[in-house]
Every structure is written in structure tokens, then in C-alpha cells.
Amino acid sequence: xxxxxxxxxxxxxxxxxxxxxxxxxxxxxxxxxxxxxxxxxxxxxxxxxxxxxxxxxxxxxxxxxxxxxxxxxxxxxxxxxxxxxxxxxxxxxxxxxxxxxxxxxxxxxxxxxxxxxxxxxxxxxxxxxxxxxxxxxxxxxxxxxxxxxxxxxxxxxxxxxxxxxxxxxxxxxxxxxxxxxxxxxxxxxxxxxxxxxxxxxxxxxxxxxxxxxxxxxxxxxxxxxxxxxxxxxxxxxxxxxxxxxxxxxxxxxxxxxxxxxxxxxxxxxxxxxx
Amino acid sequence: xxxxxxxxxxxxxxxxxxxxxxxxxxxxxxxxxxxxxxxxxxxxxxxxxxxxxxxxxxxxxxxxxxxxxxxxxxxxxxxxxxxxxxxxxxxxxxxxxxxxxxxxxxxxxxxxxxxxxxxxxxxxxxxxxxxxxxxxxxxxxxxxxxxxxxxxxxxxxxxxxxxxxxxxxxxxxxxxxxxxxxxxxxxxxxxxxxxxxxxxxxxxxxxxxxxxxxxxxxxxxxxxxxxxxxxxxxxxxxxxxxxxxxxxxxxxxxxxxxxxxxxxxxxxxxxxxxxxxxxxxxxxxxxxxxxxxxxxxxxxxxxxxxxxxxxxxxxxxxxxxxxxxxxxxxxxxxxxxxxxxxxxxxxxxxxxxxxxxxxxxxxxxxxxxxxxxxxxxxxxxxxxxxxxxxxxxxxxxxxxxxxxxxxxxxxxxxxxxxxxxxxxxxxxxxxxxxxxxxxxxxxxxxxxxxxxxxxxxxxxxxxxxxxxxxxxxxxxxxxxxxxxxxxxxxxxxxxxxxxxxxxxxxxxxxxxxxxxxxxxxxxxxxxxxxxxxxx
Ligand SMILES: Nc1ncnc2c1ncn2[C@@H]1O[C@H](COP(=O)(O)OP(=O)(O)OP(=O)(O)O)[C@@H](O)[C@H]1O
Ligand SMILES: [Mg+2]
Numbered sequence: 001x002x003x004x005x006x007x008x009x010x011x012x013x014x015x016x017x018x019x020x021x022x023x024x025x026x027x028x029x030x031x032x033x034x035x036x037x038x039x040x041x042x043x044x045x046x047x048x049x050x051x052x053x054x055x056x057x058x059x060x061x062x063x064x065x066x067x068x069x070x071x072x073x074x075x076x077x078x079x080x081x082x083x084x085x086x087x088x089x090x091x092x093x094x095x096x097x098x099x100x101x102x103x104x105x106x107x108x109x110x111x112x113x114x115x116x117x118x119x120x121x122x123x124x125x126x127x128x129x130x131x132x133x134x135x136x137x138x139x140x141x142x143x144x145x146x147x148x149x150x151x152x153x154x155x156x157x158x159x160x161x162x163x164x165x166x167x168x169x170x171x172x173x174x175x176x177x178x179x180x181x182x183x184x185x186x187x188x189x190x191x192x193x194x195x196x197x198x199x200x201x202x203x204x205x206x207x208x209x210x211x212x213x214x215x216x217x218x219x220x221x222x223x224x225x226x227x228x229x230x231x232x233x234x235x236x237x238x239x240x241x242x243x244x245x246x247x248x249x250x251x252x253x254x255x256x257x258x259x260x261x262x263x264x265x266x267x268x269x270x271x272x273x274x
Numbered sequence: 275x276x277x278x279x280x281x282x283x284x285x286x287x288x289x290x291x292x293x294x295x296x297x298x299x300x301x302x303x304x305x306x307x308x309x310x311x312x313x314x315x316x317x318x319x320x321x322x323x324x325x326x327x328x329x330x331x332x333x334x335x336x337x338x339x340x341x342x343x344x345x346x347x348x349x350x351x352x353x354x355x356x357x358x359x360x361x362x363x364x365x366x367x368x369x370x371x372x373x374x375x376x377x378x379x380x381x382x383x384x385x386x387x388x389x390x391x392x393x394x395x396x397x398x399x400x401x402x403x404x405x406x407x408x409x410x411x412x413x414x415x416x417x418x419x420x421x422x423x424x425x426x427x428x429x430x431x432x433x434x435x436x437x438x439x440x441x442x443x444x445x446x447x448x449x450x451x452x453x454x455x456x457x458x459x460x461x462x463x464x465x466x467x468x469x470x471x472x473x474x475x476x477x478x479x480x481x482x483x484x485x486x487x488x489x490x491x492x493x494x495x496x497x498x499x500x501x502x503x504x505x506x507x508x509x510x511x512x513x514x515x516x517x518x519x520x521x522x523x524x525x526x527x528x529x530x531x532x533x534x535x536x537x538x539x540x541x542x543x544x545x546x547x548x549x550x551x552x553x554x555x556x557x558x559x560x561x562x563x564x565x566x567x568x569x570x571x572x573x574x575x576x577x578x579x580x581x582x583x584x585x586x587x588x589x590x591x592x593x594x595x596x597x598x599x600x601x602x603x604x605x606x607x608x609x610x611x612x613x614x615x616x617x618x619x620x621x622x623x624x625x626x627x628x629x630x631x632x633x634x635x636x637x638x639x640x641x642x643x644x645x646x647x648x649x650x651x652x653x654x655x656x657x658x659x660x661x662x663x664x665x666x667x668x669x670x671x672x673x674x675x676x677x678x679x680x681x682x683x684x685x686x687x688x689x690x691x692x693x694x695x696x697x698x699x700x701x702x703x704x705x706x707x708x709x710x711x712x713x714x715x716x717x718x719x720x721x722x723x724x725x726x727x728x729x730x731x732x733x734x735x736x737x738x739x740x741x742x743x744x745x746x747x748x749x750x751x752x753x754x755x756x757x758x759x760x761x762x763x764x765x766x767x768x769x770x771x772x773x774x775x776x777x778x779x780x781x782x783x784x785x786x787x788x789x790x791x792x793x794x795x796x797x798x799x800x801x802x803x804x805x806x807x808x809x
Pocket of ligand 2 (some may be wrong): 050052154
């Protein structure tokens, strides 16, 4: 069924050469299907290969083996149909917030009139709460505001898939909660298929429809999938009080602990062999 | 509050941050801190400069050269004023040549009254000079007389002594027997002693003469002052005479003269008949062509220092423009393509260290090949017609100097641009990749803006290098400008021109400083990050 396999990742492999020139498969046999409009979280220990999977889906990182299909077409290279928000906002510093968003909009909506493009840019900036700071340069914006511009830039392109790689990683917890709600608001309205890479267990439960937990690398793949069965739009305070919430939390944490234990076991074995 | 912010911002952009504490002090912010900063950034440099002037004035007169003493600051200042006065006067004369009607008459009258005012002053300064001369002679005489008397008396005494010794030796020589070797040896020794004695006596006489010379050469401030006053007035008088001469023979006057002559010829032509007709016709046509020449004539104004400064600045900008037009595109290509970079690296490494002194003759010959006859070449003629730069008389020497500047100054821009393009942020490249920007829009929207700060840093260095190179190039190529001015002054070799060379030092320094400031402003305007530009 097409709707269920809007994004299809099959047998995805990424091999990096180690310092001696041998290939190490960092990600090996990663398989995942994403439904249309779904928000899927990617969770795992640091260094397991989450960013690698996400950048391969974005097309910024070459695929060693396997493939990715988006909307019935296999991807090759990056494109504006899969827009990315990175951990650092990486805005173009010589452009204003408006200019940064406009750069992509001009490119994607080639046939729109100037006025239409302006409306799109202004709308996306006001959605993330930057209506008053549109014409500021990135050096004049705080880190949180810069990240908002990054989000506005991504959603203004009306992408098929939105890729978020720890978009709140560098923000303080208040700003982080703020931005979580901003993104959820947009996604509830626009129903964009989204992949969210995160470290934060609570964040993943609050934001995602499904959480994909990766095993530790090398040879990382999908370890466990959890459906988060809460209605949208979600209310943070209600969720936190719900017993299911703690159930999910428990499941995720125990999986992560298992991974950690396994890692230690392997390390001990290696030490013995040595 | 916002005005203060704007002023501070403007100061920052202009790179005049040393004024910051002054502004803050005016607004009463942390007065003690601001006063400390003013002391550090304004008072200390000023004091250091004053100390420098003092030491200069102290040590300069100690060294005597062929062109007189090394000039002191005040001499250099006077010389700068002289250079400026010369410029103003030449300008006035050139202007006088073009004046017509009332304004001409007015200026003529002014010049004549001033000249008549000057005449008594000329007499007075001449008198003063004569007086000073007299005073100097008498003072010299009074100082030299006793020394001379001493000299004469000791000369006489020595001559007597010499004669006596000579006679004594002769008498002894006669008395020596043929086989008395000991006595002969003694005589030889004494004769040697006699010669040595003569030498030391001469030496002592010479020291008297040196004393006299020293007195002759010593400064006589009163007379020097009188000479200066006299030459200043003589110069002004000379100028006024020339000005009046120019006014009386300016274009309009010449034209009306010729016109009356023409009328005369014409009337006699119509009165005449027969064979004379042709003779008169010849006179008429010749006068007509004279008239055309007179109408086109200009005052032959020599290049003055300010003109030469303008021409030098124009030359450096011409070279800088050529350098930028080459270096920026090539730098971008090198930054984009490792193949081009690797292909061009040997050229950069090889040509960068080559001195302008080597490039200039090469360019001079190459340009000469393109423009064998400058007076008839379309490019030179076309440039001479242009409104703002026509007066500069751009010639092959100018072009060769500009190309030398370009050749020597393009490297910093090229290398910096290549570096800026090559070291573009990977995140920014990713933005371009996600948006699938084409080559040109990637270049224009991402690559060039991100390399702009480094490119401008390179341009700033290039302009500085170009300015240094230019002076040497002009000096070698005799292209009218600061370099040629220095060379002319050097060849002139008088103490006045020696001082003018010091004036050039400051002119070159100040202009170099201004060029650098301008580039700092540009650099600040394009720098998007807050990285401080070094001042
Ligand atoms: N360019 C590269 N060359 C070699 N190895 C790499 C390269 N990029 C990543 N790796 C390796 O791949 C593994 C996965 O990296 P990745 O960045 O995907 O981890 P991650 O899950 O995103 O970690 P984090 O949560 O800390 O961001 C790491 O062990 C890393 O060392
Ligand atoms: Mg990562």
C-alpha cells in the first residue's frame, strides 16, 4: 500500500573506511517504512549512526548499499523535496532571515509571482514566530531564533519529507519546549512526513507517532519500534500524567540499557582476546 | 541614545575607533575609563609624534650633505607651503589665460596694484640684505683678523727658523771630511728631522686656515633670514610680472590683435588690384590660420605636485582595477577547481616575488610595441579627450606604470579569493546542494558572498602594495607623478629640493593611509560576521 510505504528504506548500508583503509559498515541492513504524514523518531546512543541514516535519506551522504524510495521514486542526491534542519542552523550570514528563506522559495516555486513568493516566505517566518525579526541578519538573532529561521526555511519549501537532526540539541530547555510546540503545530497543520533524530527520550515520546530505536554501531540497524498511541494535537501536561507515557519511557530506557550492556560485553570480550 | 549608537557605528565602520572614547566621554559614560583610553589612543601617539619632530629637528642639522643640511621639520613645512604656493600661482596663470572682458581687467588691475606695492618692499629687502651682508663681513673680519695676524706671524717665524736650520745644515755639510761616516750619518738623520719639522709646521698653519674656513662657513642667521625674505618677494614679483604678461597676451587679446590685423589685410585686399591681389590673399589666409591656432591655444602649465598626486592616484587605481579584474575571476576559478589551482600554483610562486623594477621595463617595451607613435595613436588621443582625466595626458609611461602596479598587486587578491572560495563552509555548500542550485546561482548566491570578506582583505593588501610599487615605477618610467617628482628633485640637488623630497614622504604616507582607510570601510561593509578587522 502506497500510503503506508511513503518512504521505504530497505537494506540500507553505509561503509566508512577506517584509518587502515578497510571498510567498516557503520550502518548495516537498516530497514524502515514510513507512512505518509507520520512523525517518526530515530533514537539511539551517540555515534550509532542516526545522522548517517538521516543524511543518506537527505541525499547528502552517499548510500553504500540498499536503497531509499520516497513517494514511489528512488532517491539520488539531495533535493528540495527532502529539506533538512541541522543541529546548527547554518544560515547564510550575508542574508537576512527573509533572504535565507527566500533563497529556497525562489528555487522551488519558480513559476510563482513575486508577490506569491513573498507571502510564502512571510507566512513561514511568522509561523515560527519571527514576524518581527524578518529583516535581521543571523548575527543579530539568538541561537533559538536562528534555529527558527532554519525551520521556516525547511517548511517553506513544502517538502515531501522533513528531516530534523537534533534540531534542539544546542538550545536551553525552555526554548526547546517552545520550538517543539512550534514544530508540532506546523506538522499537525501541514501533515508533512517527518524524521526526527533525537537524544531526548521525553522529546521523542511527546513529538513522534512512532519511535525507531537503533542498535549500537557498528552494524547498526533497527532494534525496536514503538507506536506512541496518543491523539493529536497533543497537550504536554496531559500526556505527562498519562500512565502509558511512563510505559513508553520504561520500554525505551530498558532498550537503551540493553544496548549499553551488550556494548560493554563486546568490549570485555575484545579485551580478553587482546 | 540612538544618535549616540549611530555615531559609534559610523566610527566603527570607518575604522576610526580611537574616537570612540571621545564620544563616550561626551555622553558622560565612565569618564575615568574614557579619559584613560583617550590618553592611551590619542595623547600617547600625539606625544610620540611630537617627540619624533623634536628629535628630527635636533639631529637633522648635524649632518651636512652636498644638498645642504638635512632639513628640519620647520624647513620641510615651509617647503610644503612653497610647493602649494607654486601650485596656486600656476593655476592662476592658467586661469588668467582664459579670462575675458571685465574679470580680466579686474585681475590685471589687482596684479598691477600688488606689483606697485611690492616695489618698495623689494628695495627694502635688498637694503636689508646689503645690511646683513655688511654686518656679516664686519663680523667675519673682526673674527678672522686676529687669526690671520697670528697665522702671518707664525708663518714668518717658521720661515726664519727653516732658513736658519737650512744654513746650519749647509755649514755642517761643508765641514765634514770625506771619510767621516759617523758625521755623514748624523747629517742625514738631521736632514730628515729637518724635513719632518717642516711638515709639522705646515700642519699647524693648515689648522689656522681651517679655523678661518669654519668661520666663513658658519651660519649667519640674520643674513639667511634676509635672503629668504628677498627670495620670497622676488618670487612673488616674478609671479606677478608673469601673471600680468599672461593677462596682456592671453587668448582673447591675441585673437583681437589678429582680428584687427585681418581686417586691415582684408580692406587692403579689396582696395588693391592686379598682381598685388594674390600677395594680399596670402596674408589673409595666413592670418586666418594663425587665428585658428590662437583659438585652440592653452597656457602651458607645468605639472605641480598636487597634479602629480592626482595623476599618481589615478595610475594606482587604474592598475588596481586591472589587477582586480584579473585576480578575482582567476581566484574564484582556482578556488572552485583544484585542477586550476594546481596548474596556476607554479605561476603564482614564480611571479609573485618578482620586483616591480623588473616588470616595468618589460611592460614599457610591450606597451611601446602597441603604441609606437603616442601622438597619433587612437587610444592616447581618445583618453586625452575624456573630460575628467584628459588633463592627465595619459601616455605609454602611465600605462606601463599602471600595468606594473597591476602585475605586482594582483597576487594577494588572487590568493585570498582562491582561499575564500575553497574554504567555504560545508554547511553552506549543503544548502546549495539541497536546493539543487545551478552552477551560476551557486556561484553568485553562495560562493562569492561567502568569499567576499577574504577577497576584500586581499584587495586591501593589493592596494597597499600597488601604492608602494607605483612610486618606484613612476620614478623609473618618468611618468608624471610622485615618483617622477622625487627623481626630479633628486637630480636638482639643491637644499630646497632636498626639503621637498621630505614633503613627498609625508604626502605618500598620508595618501597611502587614506587608501587603506577606504579599503577598511569597504571591508567592514562586506564582512557579515563580527570578526574585527585589524586597524
Ligand atoms: N566521514 C566519516 N568518516 C568515517 N567515519 C564516520 C564519518 N562520519 C561518521 N562516521 C562514523 O560513523 C558513526 C556514526 O556517526 P553518526 O554521526 O551517524 O552518529 P550519530 O548517531 O548521529 O551520533 P550523535 O548522536 O552523536 O550525533 C560514528 O561512529 C562515526 O565515527
Ligand atoms: Mg548526529
